[in-house]
Amino acid sequence: MKKLAISFVLTLLISVMGFAQVDRSQLPDAGPAPEIKIGEAETFTLENGLKVFVVQNDKLPRVSFTLVLERDPILEGDKAGYLGFVGQMMTAGTENRTKDQLDEEIDFIGASLSASSTSVFASSLKKHQEKVLELMTDVLYRPTFPEEELEKLRKQSLTGLAQSKDNPNAISSRLSSALVYGKDHPYGEVETEETIKNIEVADIKRYYETFFKPNIAYMAIVGDMSKEEAEEVITKYFGSWEQGEVPSFTYEKPNPVDQTMVGLVDRSSSVQTVIDVVQPIDLTLGDDNYIPSRVLNQIFGGGSSGRLFQNLREDKGYTYGAYSSISSDKLVGQFSASASVRTEVTDSAVVEFVSEIERLLQDGVTEDELALAKASITGSFGRSLESPSTIANFALNTERYNLPKDYYATYLQKVNSLTVEDINATAKNLIEPDKLYITAVGNGSEIKDKLAKFGEVKMFDNMGNPAREIQMANADMTASQVLADYIEAIGGRANAEAVKSAKISMDADVMGNAISIAISFDDENTRFAQTTALAGNVMQKTTMADGKGKISAQGQNMEMTEAQYEEAMMNAYFLPELYYESLGYDLKLDGVKDVEGEDAYKIIITNASGATMSNYYSVESGLKIKNENPASGDTFYSQYEEKDGVLVPMLWTIKSPMIPVPLEAKVTSLEINPSLSAEDFN
Numbered sequence: 001m002k003k004l005a006i007s008f009v010l011t012l013l014i015s016v017m018g019f020a021q022v023d024r025s026q027l028p029d030a031g032p033a034p035e036i037k038i039g040e041a042e043t044f045t046l047e048n049g050l051k052v053f054v055v056q057n058d059k060l061p062r063v064s065f066t067l068v069l070e071r072d073p074i075l076e077g078d079k080a081g082y083l084g085f086v087g088q089m090m091t092a093g094t095e096n097r098t099k100d101q102l103d104e105e106i107d108f109i110g111a112s113l114s115a116s117s118t119s120v121f122a123s124s125l126k127k128h129q130e131k132v133l134e135l136m137t138d139v140l141y142r143p144t145f146p147e148e149e150l151e152k153l154r155k156q157s158l159t160g161l162a163q164s165k166d167n168p169n170a171i172s173s174r175l176s177s178a179l180v181y182g183k184d185h186p187y188g189e190v191e192t193e194e195t196i197k198n199i200e201v202a203d204i205k206r207y208y209e210t211f212f213k214p215n216i217a218y219m220a221i222v223g224d225m226s227k228e229e230a231e232e233v234i235t236k237y238f239g240s241w242e243q244g245e246v247p248s249f250t251y252e253k254p255n256p257v258d259q260t261m262v263g264l265v266d267r268s269s270s271v272q273t274v275i276d277v278v279q280p281i282d283l284t285l286g287d288d289n290y291i292p293s294r295v296l297n298q299i300f301g302g303g304s305s306g307r308l309f310q311n312l313r314e315d316k317g318y319t320y321g322a323y324s325s326i327s328s329d330k331l332v333g334q335f336s337a338s339a340s341v342r343t344e345v346t347d348s349a350v351v352e353f354v355s356e357i358e359r360l361l362q363d364g365v366t367e368d369e370l371a372l373a374k375a376s377i378t379g380s381f382g383r384s385l386e387s388p389s390t391i392a393n394f395a396l397n398t399e400r401y402n403l404p405k406d407y408y409a410t411y412l413q414k415v416n417s418l419t420v421e422d423i424n425a426t427a428k429n430l431i432e433p434d435k436l437y438i439t440a441v442g443n444g445s446e447i448k449d450k451l452a453k454f455g456e457v458k459m460f461d462n463m464g465n466p467a468r469e470i471q472m473a474n475a476d477m478t479a480s481q482v483l484a485d486y487i488e489a490i491g492g493r494a495n496a497e498a499v500k501s502a503k504i505s506m507d508a509d510v511m512g513n514a515i516s517i518a519i520s521f522d523d524e525n526t527r528f529a530q531t532t533a534l535a536g537n538v539m540q541k542t543t544m545a546d547g548k549g550k551i552s553a554q555g556q557n558m559e560m561t562e563a564q565y566e567e568a569m570m571n572a573y574f575l576p577e578l579y580y581e582s583l584g585y586d587l588k589l590d591g592v593k594d595v596e597g598e599d600a601y602k603i604i605i606t607n608a609s610g611a612t613m614s615n616y617y618s619v620e621s622g623l624k625i626k627n628e629n630p631a632s633g634d635t636f637y638s639q640y641e642e643k644d645g646v647l648v649p650m651l652w653t654i655k656s657p658m659i660p661v662p663l664e665a666k667v668t669s670l671e672i673n674p675s676l677s678a679e680d681f682n
Contacts (some may be wrong), residue, residue: 022093041395042227046235047245049215053395054230055222063223064123065136066392070400071118071214071247073186074207081191082199085153087115089204092149092455094141099149115139117207126224133237143200143208143239157196162662166634166655168340168441171265171462172274178464179437180261180280180334181254188254190464209668215243218399220392230637240246254280254332256435260455263437265462266444266593268602268614269628272344274444277340277353281430283326283333286401287670290328291414292426297326299365300356301337305372307360311352312339318349326430330401335345341579347450350438353590354454357433365426377415445590447606461594465506470592470599473619479587482601482617483577489622490575500524502574503674504662506652506665517665521574527681528572533676544572545681567611567631577624577644584608592619595626596636623647633657644672 007462041053056379076082091113093099106113111124111132124132164170174190181188199586200591219238221230256279283289301324306321322339337357384390394408438454442445451457459467487493501524506517513534520529528544540553549568551614560568573579580587586606593602593616599617627635633656637649648670654663 003139008452021458026124042223043186043395044227046214046239048052048239048241049213049398050217050238050241051220051475051601051638052230052234053390053392053399054225054227055391055395056224056226057222058224061126061224062123062478063126063129063221065121065133065226066389067120067136067140068218068220068222068396069118069211070218070624071211071212071246074249075186075251075252076195077194079198080189080195081157082203083117085150085199086204086207088118088142088153088392089118089145089149089201090115090120090139090583090592092207093144093146094138095144096138096248099146102135104137105131111135113139123155123223123420128347128390129225129233129262131499133233137237140212145199145205145208150199152206154196154199156190157191158593159661161191161193161196163340163660165462166662168272169276171267171464172254172276172338172439172441174267174462175441175460176278176336176437177459179257179439181277181567183464185254190346191462200247204524210244213246214238214241216246218396219387222392222398227490230647241527250625251331253282256280256432257437258435260434260436260438262457263439263450263454264444264448264457265439265441265460266450266467267441267447267462268443268445268604268632269630270442271341271343271466271630273349273440273447274340275344275349275353275653276336276437276438276439277350277357278334278336278439279432279435280327281333281335283328283430284330284401285328285397285578286403286407287328289426291411292418292422293326293430294377294425294644295415295418296365296426296430297324298376299369299509300360302373303376304440305376307356308337308339311356312341312349316345316348316352318345318352319344339362343446346440346442346447347453350454351451353438354433354436357436358601359432360427361433364427365420370423372420372610374415374418378412381415387488404419413587418555448574470594472601477589478599480581482588482589482603483580485622486577486624488615490640490647491642491645496575496578499575499644499646500673501676503667503669503671503676504667505579507668508654508663510659510661510663515663515665520571520676522676522681523573523575523579524568526572528568528678529681542568543681544568545678563609563611566607567610568609570605570607570613571627571632573675580605590614598625624649643670646672 026328028636040057043051043053043103045051045280075084083613092586093102098331102113109124109128109131110225111122111128113122113132113135115121120559122132124135147417177188178190183189219234225233259485263443285295298306299305303309303321303323304321308324312318312322313320319339322337324335324337326672327334327336338351380504397403398407403461419615424541437452440451444459448457454636460465468596487496490496500522502521504519508515508517516533520527529542532543540551542551544548544565547565549565551558551560570576570585588606590602592599595616601619603615603617604612605615606612613630614628615624616628617623618625624641626636626637629635633654634653636653637651638653639649639651643648650667654662654665654666
């Protein structure tokens with residue numbers, strides 16, 4: 001027993017001494033990255049050129065079929081947008097089935113079937129694979145491209161385009177693409193109302209007949225199917241698919257700008273600026289710089305641990321998040337760093353973007369950053385292997401990009417072998433810090449002059465076109481004169497001042513939902529009320545009287561603060577132009593601007609608390625055609641009609657961040673100087 005006790009004490013002492021010798025403050029050295037045992041896709045090729053990859057996975061009784069076309073990018077020109085219609089037109093009906101019949105048969109077996117201009121996808125339970133392949137090939141071989149489906153898609157596309165014109169992120173994306181690639185490049189061209197209206201069924205048929213050929217196609221099969229079975233079923237359903245000659249296209253490769261420039265879209269109602277710092281880069285999957293670029297981007301702006309996020313959010317508090325991307329492409333890749341920041345810190349945020357890029361190139365990355373990025377990428381790669389479709393994608397990429405057969409099996413080894421010097425060299429190879437496009441979508445009057453220190457500032461519209469530079473014909477024009485001309489245009493000061501109050505009812509439709517808006521203006525007694533109802537149910541009511549304001553919505557009441565009340569008062573008059581000067585508002589004429597193709601004077605109105613909004617008055621007619629309000633969005637006024645000696649807009653087109661599509665509110669009734677009581681504002 002004594003020997004046992006001594007032995008135990010010695011063992012404990014050795015264990016304690018061993019523990020004490022381990023420095024727990026230091027992470028242990030990572031072992032060598034293993035070669036990943038990735039299940040290889042089996043492959044075969046049909047006589048018509050269709051190359052098939054099979055990834056067998058019998059864990060679940062399911063199987064999926066992904067057909068991919070390998071074609072060059074296409075410049076759509078005056079029919080830009082038609083490629084986005086191809087897939088939906090193909091699944092809109094066949095010679096054997098209407099769209100409803102096709103959808104019903106797919107739903108009945110719990111399958112999925114979809115298509116795009118470069119792919120067709122189908123999946124189902126194993127026992128339904130013959131049926132889903134029958135449906136897939138019916139769509140592939142016999143689409144009818146019904147005219148009525150095109151009209152439906154055209155309407156949806158035009159609605160989406162109208163919405164995107166007022167979406168700062170969509171505007172930023174269009175502008176960045178137009179600058180980086182140019183509008184005569186497939187990646188830079190822009191869909192417009194005109195190009196969408198130009199699209200005909202014949203255009204979609206012509207594309208389908210030209211490019212849906214097996215000799216440029218790959219088929220990836222993932223699921224409960226062996227290679228032997230795949231050869232049998234693919235030959236059965238796709239062996240008769242006729243090959244054909246497919247055209248190829250080449251495009252001039254975009255180069256970085258000669259020196260950094262700033263592209264600005266003036267959106268006065270914005271309280272934030274969407275910033276994007278972009279540049280074309282030469283990067284293709286499989287290039288020597290490709291894998292190091294994954295690590296580089298992870299360090300610079302790939303997530304919350306990235307330098308951009310840590311600087312602009314955690315340190316400066318300018319934004320909710322700042323990120324970067326380094327994309328690869330067969331034609332041309334792109335470097336991008338972006339964030340949405342408060343208007344007042346726009347130039348400060350750009351300073352940080354530029355300084356972080358310069359610091360990356362001058363000082364490089366650290367060993368700690370490299371280790372953290374490697375760990376993140378390794379974890380993501382490992383998780384991706386849990387999906388059998390990843391193996392299929394690896395096989396497709398290996399074939400399409402002519403990669404080494406062990407490219408993905410040794411991927412982690414390549415990542416693990418990267419050094420600080422490798423990452424720093426890649427940064428210098430890809431990024432040119434003095435040749436950046438800096439794009440900004442925000443309040444131009446607040447940020448334009450501040451952005452000039454980064455390079456020449458060029459103005460663009462919301463479609464990425466150079467903005468029209470409009471000179472005022474009357475150099476002596478003032479804000480007061482613009483307002484006086486407006487009062488004269490609507491009927492003269494005497495008629496305008498005779499309007500003491502008004503009641504307006506408007507009807508609108510949003511995505512099939514009927515909306516009614518009722519507004520009471522009591523300009524003489526400074527009272528206002530607005531009620532908005534959806535399908536007859538009151539959704540929101542705003543009342544302002546006796547120097548106080550209240551908003552009621554969904555059973556909740558909120559009293560306005562003094563600042564909120566003063567800001568709301570800026571739009572609480574029926575004819576507010578009569579009261580701007582007496583209320584002490586500051587009025588600034590900000591030149592002549594292009595409003596949907598019409599020249600208009602822009603007046604910036606600022607109240608005592610610093611809240612601002614902008615009105616636009618037609619140079620030709622003098623009438624108000626637009627209001628920009630950071631709180632409520634943009635409202636366009638049109639279809640003026642005379643009521644009791646005063647011209648009043650009978651159509652209000654409202655573009656608000658709170659509604660998914662532009663709302664066209666038509667005035668259905670208008671009373672001038674009605675009898676109003678305290679109950680109307682209760």
